Amino acid sequence: MNRSILGRITSFIFAFYSLSLLAFIAYALLTFSASVYLPSMQWEYALKKGFVFWMDYLIPVHAAAVAVGASLAGLGRTVRAQGAPAQPFSRLVSSTLVTFLVLTAGYTVLFEGVYPAALRRISDMQYQSLVAVEYRHQADAAEKRGDFLASLDAVDRYLAIDKGNKAFAERRLDLKARAARQAAPATGRTVAGIAGDTGAMSAQALVEKARYYFDRQDWYSAHYYAQSAASLDPRRTDAVRMAAQAWDKINGLTQAEKDVKTANLIREKNKAYAMLVKGDVLGAYYEFGRLEADNPGDQDIATYLAESGRKLAAEAFFVDEARRMETLPGVQAILFLNGGTQGTREAVYIGKMVELPAGEAYYYDIEAVRYGTDGAVQWHFSAPYGRREGDSILMHSVDRNDARVEYLPSYLQGTRPAAERSVLRLQPSVEELHSLSMGRATLATMGLAELWRMRADLATFGIPRQGLSVEMMMKMLMPFVFLILSIFAMSLGWAYRARYLTRLSGVAVLLMPLVPLVLSVLSLLYVHAHRIIIGFAVVAFGLTPALIVLAVLEVILLAVALVMLAGQSTT
Amino acid sequence: MREPLKAPFILLFTLICTTVVLTALNVLATWGLYDSSTRAFGLSYVLARAPRSMFEVIVPSVVLSIVLFGLRMARRPFSRFLGLAIVLVVSYVVLVNGMILVRGMGAKARMAPEATRQYIQPSTLVSVDAWVLSASALSGDRLRGVLVFDTRQTADRFSVFPAATATARAGTLTVTTVGGPPVVISGTPALSGTKVFEPDRFTGLFLRDVTTLSGDFERLLAASLGQFFGACFALVFLCTASLVLLRVTRWPLANIMLLAVATRGYFSLYHLLAVTLAPRIAAAVSDPALARLFPSGALAALAVVLLLVDILFVPSGHWTREEAA
Numbered sequence: 001m002n003r004s005i006l007g008r009i010t011s012f013i014f015a016f017y018s019l020s021l022l023a024f025i026a027y028a029l030l031t032f033s034a035s036v037y038l039p040s041m042q043w044e045y046a047l048k049k050g051f052v053f054w055m056d057y058l059i060p061v062h063a064a065a066v067a068v069g070a071s072l073a074g075l076g077r078t079v080r081a082q083g084a085p086a087q088p089f090s091r092l093v094s095s096t097l098v099t100f101l102v103l104t105a106g107y108t109v110l111f112e113g114v115y116p117a118a119l120r121r122i123s124d125m126q127y128q129s130l131v132a133v134e135y136r137h138q139a140d141a142a143e144k145r146g147d148f149l150a151s152l153d154a155v156d157r158y159l160a161i162d163k164g165n166k167a168f169a170e171r172r173l174d175l176k177a178r179a180a181r182q183a184a185p186a187t188g189r190t191v192a193g194i195a196g197d198t199g200a201m202s203a204q205a206l207v208e209k210a211r212y213y214f215d216r217q218d219w220y221s222a223h224y225y226a227q228s229a230a231s232l233d234p235r236r237t238d239a240v241r242m243a244a245q246a247w248d249k250i251n252g253l254t255q256a257e258k259d260v261k262t263a264n265l266i267r268e269k270n271k272a273y274a275m276l277v278k279g280d281v282l283g284a285y286y287e288f289g290r291l292e293a294d295n296p297g298d299q300d301i302a303t304y305l306a307e308s309g310r311k312l313a314a315e316a317f318f319v320d321e322a323r324r325m326e327t328l329p330g331v332q333a334i335l336f337l338n339g340g341t342q343g344t345r346e347a348v349y350i351g352k353m354v355e356l357p358a359g360e361a362y363y364y365d366i367e368a369v370r371y372g373t374d375g376a377v378q379w380h381f382s383a384p385y386g387r388r389e390g391d392s393i394l395m396h397s398v399d400r401n402d403a404r405v406e407y408l409p410s411y412l413q414g415t416r417p418a419a420e421r422s423v424l425r426l427q428p429s430v431e432e433l434h435s436l437s438m439g440r441a442t443l444a445t446m447g448l449a450e451l452w453r454m455r456a457d458l459a460t461f462g463i464p465r466q467g468l469s470v471e472m473m474m475k476m477l478m479p480f481v482f483l484i485l486s487i488f489a490m491s492l493g494w495a496y497r498a499r500y501l502t503r504l505s506g507v508a509v510l511l512m513p514l515v516p517l518v519l520s521v522l523s524l525l526y527v528h529a530h531r532i533i534i535g536f537a538v539v540a541f542g543l544t545p546a547l548i549v550l551a552v553l554e555v556i557l558l559a560v561a562l563v564m565l566a567g568q569s570t571t
Numbered sequence: 572m573r574e575p576l577k578a579p580f581i582l583l584f585t586l587i588c589t590t591v592v593l594t595a596l597n598v599l600a601t602w603g604l605y606d607s608s609t610r611a612f613g614l615s616y617v618l619a620r621a622p623r624s625m626f627e628v629i630v631p632s633v634v635l636s637i638v639l640f641g642l643r644m645a646r647r648p649f650s651r652f653l654g655l656a657i658v659l660v661v662s663y664v665v666l667v668n669g670m671i672l673v674r675g676m677g678a679k680a681r682m683a684p685e686a687t688r689q690y691i692q693p694s695t696l697v698s699v700d701a702w703v704l705s706a707s708a709l710s711g712d713r714l715r716g717v718l719v720f721d722t723r724q725t726a727d728r729f730s731v732f733p734a735a736t737a738t739a740r741a742g743t744l745t746v747t748t749v750g751g752p753p754v755v756i757s758g759t760p761a762l763s764g765t766k767v768f769e770p771d772r773f774t775g776l777f778l779r780d781v782t783t784l785s786g787d788f789e790r791l792l793a794a795s796l797g798q799f800f801g802a803c804f805a806l807v808f809l810c811t812a813s814l815v816l817l818r819v820t821r822w823p824l825a826n827i828m829l830l831a832v833a834t835r836g837y838f839s840l841y842h843l844l845a846v847t848l849a850p851r852i853a854a855a856v857s858d859p860a861l862a863r864l865f866p867s868g869a870l871a872a873l874a875v876v877l878l879l880v881d882i883l884f885v886p887s888g889h890w891t892r893e894e895a896a
Contacts, residue, residue, distance in 0.1 A: 071824040335703060335720060337694060345694075345707060347718050347729060367728055373707040373716040375733030375750075382726060412727055438703070438722070462696035462705060470767045495646065496823035511825040518831040521773060528774045529596055535767035536599035539607050 025050030070493030124329030700758030
């Protein structure tokens, strides 16, 4: 008999869990919007969204399975002999209670671990789709105006998100060829689209580059790249031939010509070095970069290029890095009050923040304002990109190759001292920024420990602390709801069990979906009643007393549920 | 045989319990949502607010009690017509008298007038439709150092104003900036406590339907006692007649689910009739009472149908017949 109740309930739990998960995945698949998400994300979205729905309604689904299982536990049983003693109900359900405890533990793990991760991924997919559409538009626009390099760049970024898109992969090949043709007359390091490094280049690219320098009568560079191509692929006789021709030309230079060339190089090196010493790190970086492209083997240039690059990292970052990270998952629409000095306040908006494992973080679409308590604006700026530098955002970004491309904060009102103009100090930590994202869904994507850790500081950033405390307590509550409603459902099912049915009729099967439906409404009301009590306790007394109220309430409800269960009869 | 004698008292006890629980929840939610920023919570607040809260929850309390009592009757059945009469009379008396009595007491304890502080607190971000506001300081309805963030913009989203005035009426907050060309921001704000007490979508719909029903009953009570009595009777009659659903199949759990679905459906049906159809009828007929009573009339008609189904198609021992055979 004991095994009969447990067996019946577990088989219904398995059936209800499986069917509901499949139903939710199917629903997510049917309601998938190709205008919000990329079509390639359809299955991933369906699985994750289906899981999220399933977790949202797991408590009523579980309660329904328990109630139906208990209600049908006596189906087809042998009738107890007249006068034979009834078995105590507590003995019948002891193993079921243990099962409930195990399932509650499983639910807690899923609710705290997998559920927030799935929510975060869905949010990221939505953002990535938005970004991909933007890249697609950029690619289209660039291609339309004949800028194939820019179009190729946008397509590359699109493919970083939508990796399996064959149409875009083919388009990329086409654009690459057109961009290469377009890039041929370009100057300096942008030749073949690659900077001085030969490590990642193919023999063909090296030969093309050698030919470019050969045409410009830069025999040293032509010889260097032709030699590199020949080393990479000894079968390239054209590379060997070009290297020999370049060497002949070098040998053919008159001493005067060599002296002039050397003097020019020294002068240019000195000029770049002076820039570095004077603090024009960006200018020096580009100058050494240009020299390095023209004189690939020069040790001085290589040393100072590295040095200027190192110094540059302290005052700017490369925009291609920020763009590359933009497609990664991150936190969106972050709005907060950022403290401020005496008598002033700051407000900051960050469109998106992407964190990297090493503690790095990139920010996108930044806007900030500082104003006095009298409403006078001291400064107001916006910046497209930012990178984390300690507790600040560095908003100066530059192109790795093109000195004309530079992004700085654009001041809409007021200004700041030059040294501070590209830096914004943030009061919240990167971790705290997660919870400052607009919209309640963000809190759902955070674990309990994370919420607990940051609760104290968040009020200073303009977030009502009470809302956060209640969310945290509701997260603590859910495992109790799961367990207590399991026991209530068991009592309900057993109290109203099908005593007079010998087998499950067709009508009963048809009516079965009503059980999770009704229990959904009831469990949501039950949770809402808890929200009112917890919310009141938090607002009136604060978090610690509210925790005590919650604990007492759950103990009482658990006791009531167990008493109800114990009171069931087996007759 | 003692069950019919105990039944009215048990029903009355159930009614008292459900009313107390729902009233307590209503008081807590009302204080948290509307009054926490202006009044302290204490015994005086509870005493002042409780009658109004009781008035607001008495209709769902009666409906819930009938359902709960029906569950008891399903386990301890007695004459169905006697049961129907007991439930009908006790529920009707409690509903009608309760609403009339409590309304008088609750009239003195109306909710505090809306105050700007309910919505805006210094140095806190508050959402008003597509905007997010923050004020450096707040004095009465005057705000100083007002920051406005427009979520619809893609650039230049922040605006700062030296001062503004704010008015709150019927849940709509209007902020008008002072100094320079006035900018008006008007919309539904997220109450300071909204995030705390916000119900989920389905519970929100249920609470909306309950509010429609209670609000209509309050208006009927204010307009005409006769109409009010009629509406109360229709509701109680429908809920009582619906207890037939507890005997409709031989699987008791399914019967309970049918009753629960039906009861939830009545609230939605009433909302549909009162909000969608009643105005059309009011436009078509000259007598306004007819339109006011139309939703209750529809409920009464449904109750009669259920009663006929009970008498004609659902014998009292139907669901225990197999065991008896």
